[in-house]
Amino acid sequence: MAALQLTWRLLAGGIAIVTALLISVALGLATQGVIATSNSVLAGLSVLTGSGFAHAAAYVASRRPQTVRRTAERGAFLAIAIGALSGVLAATLGPRILPTLPVLWWQVAIALPFAQAGQLGLGLQQGLGSSRGYVAIYVAQPLVAFATAAMATLLSNRSEQPSEWAGAIVLTPYVVQGIVSALGWIRLPRQGGPEPVGALMSYTARIYPSAVAHYLSYRLDLILVSALLGATAAGLYSLALNSVDAVARIGQTAATVLFRRFSEATLPQGVRLARRGASAAGALSLLVGLALAALVILFGARVEHVRVLGQLLLLLAFGGAGISAWTVLATYLAANNELAAALRVNAFLLVTSVALYVSLIPVIGVYGGAIGTSVGLALAAVLGYREVGRLDGSEGVAGPAATLLRKPFGK
Numbered sequence: 001m002a003a004l005q006l007t008w009r010l011l012a013g014g015i016a017i018v019t020a021l022l023i024s025v026a027l028g029l030a031t032q033g034v035i036a037t038s039n040s041v042l043a044g045l046s047v048l049t050g051s052g053f054a055h056a057a058a059y060v061a062s063r064r065p066q067t068v069r070r071t072a073e074r075g076a077f078l079a080i081a082i083g084a085l086s087g088v089l090a091a092t093l094g095p096r097i098l099p100t101l102p103v104l105w106w107q108v109a110i111a112l113p114f115a116q117a118g119q120l121g122l123g124l125q126q127g128l129g130s131s132r133g134y135v136a137i138y139v140a141q142p143l144v145a146f147a148t149a150a151m152a153t154l155l156s157n158r159s160e161q162p163s164e165w166a167g168a169i170v171l172t173p174y175v176v177q178g179i180v181s182a183l184g185w186i187r188l189p190r191q192g193g194p195e196p197v198g199a200l201m202s203y204t205a206r207i208y209p210s211a212v213a214h215y216l217s218y219r220l221d222l223i224l225v226s227a228l229l230g231a232t233a234a235g236l237y238s239l240a241l242n243s244v245d246a247v248a249r250i251g252q253t254a255a256t257v258l259f260r261r262f263s264e265a266t267l268p269q270g271v272r273l274a275r276r277g278a279s280a281a282g283a284l285s286l287l288v289g290l291a292l293a294a295l296v297i298l299f300g301a302r303v304e305h306v307r308v309l310g311q312l313l314l315l316l317a318f319g320g321a322g323i324s325a326w327t328v329l330a331t332y333l334a335a336n337n338e339l340a341a342a343l344r345v346n347a348f349l350l351v352t353s354v355a356l357y358v359s360l361i362p363v364i365g366v367y368g369g370a371i372g373t374s375v376g377l378a379l380a381a382v383l384g385y386r387e388v389g390r391l392d393g394s395e396g397v398a399g400p401a402a403t404l405l406r407k408p409f410g411k
Contacts, residue, residue: 001188005254006147008135013246015142019149020242024235025151027163029305033231034102036172036238039088039091040219040226043100046115047215049079049086054123056204058259058334060128069188072124076182087112101223102231107167116179121181126256133184133255140180144173162231206339214330215347215355217376218323221369222311226360236305237366240312244320244373247289251281251324262335270394274332275385282381284323289317308366313369322377329384341387349380 055077061068086359087109116135125134152165180187222241226234255275262270293313300306326345333342353376360368 006250007361008139009253010246012139012142012240013249013299015139015146017239017246018144019336020143020239022146022153022373023149023169024239026150026158027156027165028158028160029050029235030102031235032159033164033168033226033233033235034104035169036222036241037102037226037231037234038104039167040222041103041110042093042115042170042174042252042402044215044219045108045112046083046119046216047211049082049112049116054079055084055280056215058119058122058123058127061124064190065128065142066126066129066189067192069185072120073186076120076185077118079120080113083113083116085374089284098227101227103163104167104170107171111171111174113228114174116175117178118181121178121184124185126259137177137181137184141173141177144176145169146398148172152242159269169374179278182323205335207342210330210346211338213343213350217346217350217380218373220354220359221361221373224357225366225369228361229365233366236308237312239309240316240366240370243313244251244289244316244323247285247292247317248323250285250288251278251327254278254281255327258328259335268392269387270332270336274329276337278325278381278385278388281328282321285324286317286321289313289320293317302358310391312366312370315367315374317374319370319374319377321380322374322381325381326377326384329381333384336391338387338391339389342384345380345383348383349376350381351367352376 020032020036025034054075057068058074060071090103090110090112092100094103108169118141119130121137122134126139148165152163152169155163156163186349222234225237231273242255258273258277261273293310296306297310300310330345353372356372356375357369360371362368364371
C-alpha cells in the first residue's frame with residue numbers, strides 16, 4: 001500500500017512539475033507566476049476557512065467509520081458555505097488591499113468551495129485508509145491542470161503578459177477535484193448518528209491555529225516574492241517550489257499510510273514508529289532533492305534562469321527533507337489528539353520563517369525565500385521529533401468516549 005501511495009503521489013508531483021514547465025516555456029514565466037500565486041492564495045484561503053474540517057473527518061473516519069458519511073456531510077456543508085462566502089469577500093477586497101499581488105481573484109473565489117470539498121474528501125479517505133479513493137481525489141487536480149495547460153499551449157502563444165488561459169488553469173482542476181471528492185463520500189452508507197456540530201467545531205478550532213501557522217510559514221515566501229519582485233520572479237521561484245512539493249510527497253505518503261496505525265498503536269510503539277517513519281522519509285527526501293538539484297545544475301549551467309533554478313533547488317532540498325519528516329510527526333500528533341504540541345512547533349516555524357522572509361527576500365531576492373523555507377522546516381522537523389519523544393513518558397490513553405472529537409480519549 002505504501003509503494004502504491006508513493007508511486008501515485010510521485011506521479012502527481014511529476015505531473016505538477018511538467019505542467020509548470022510547460023506553462024513557463026509555452027506561455028511564459030509571467031503566466032506561471034500568476035497561476036502559482038493564485039493557487040497559493042487559494043490554498044491559503046482554504047486553510048484559513050476550513051482546513052480543520054478535513055482533519056476532523058480523518059479523525060472520525062479512523063475511529064468510527066460507520067458514521068463518517070453523516071459527519072462528512074455536516075463538515076462539507078459548513079466548509080463549502082464558509083468557503084463560498086470567504087471567496088466573495090476575498091475577490092471583493094483582495095484587489096483593493098493587495099493591488100500589486102498578481103492574483104486572479106474571482107477565479108480563486110469560484111474555486112474555493114470546490115477546493116474545500118476536495119480537502120474534506122482527502123481527509124475522509126485518509127481516515128478510512130482507502131488508497132484507491134485517496135488517489136482518485138489526489139491525482140484529479142494535477143491531471144486536469146496538465147490537460148488544461150496542454151490545451152492552452154496549443155491554442156495560444158507565449159507572451160510576456162499573463163495568458164488569458166491562466167484563469168481556466170487555476171479554476172478547472174479544483175472544480176473536478178471537488179466533484180470527484182463528493183462522489184467518494186456519497187457512495188458511503190448513511191449509518192449511525194453524526195458527531196455533534198459542536199464537537200466538530202471544537203476539534204476544528206483546536207487544530208486550526210496549527211494548520212494556519214504551518215501554511216503561512218510554508219507558502220508566504222512565494223506570496224512575498226510575487227508581491228515584491230513581480231510575476232516573472234514568482235514564476236521561476238514557483239518552479240523550484242513545485243520540485244519541493246514533489247519531494248514532500250514522500251513524507252505525505254508515509255503519513256497517509258501510517259495514520260490508522262498511529263491511531264491504533266500503543267504509546268511507546270507509536271512513538272517509535274513515528275520517529276522511524278520521519279527519519280526515513282526525511283533522509284529519502286533529502287537524497288531525491290539533492291539529486292534533482294544536481295541534475296538541473298549539471299545540464300543547465302549555461303542558461304541564466306536554469307542556473308538560478310538549480311541553485312534554488314539546492315537550497316530547498318533541506319526544506320523538502322524537513323517538511324517530509326515534520327509531516328509524519330505532525331500526523332502522529334494529530335492522530336493522537338496532541339494538537340498543542342503540533343501548534344508549538346508550527347508557531348515556532350511561522351515566527352522563524354517569516355522573520356527570515358522579511359529580512360532576506362528584499363535583500364537577496366528569491367534566494368532569501370529558499371533559505372527561510374529550508375531553515376524553518378528543518379527546525380520544525382527537529383522540534384517535532386523532540387515533541388513526539390516527550391510523549392513516551394505520558395500516561396496511556398483511556399477507551400473511546402461518547403463524544404469522539406471533544407474528548408477523544410475519555411480525558
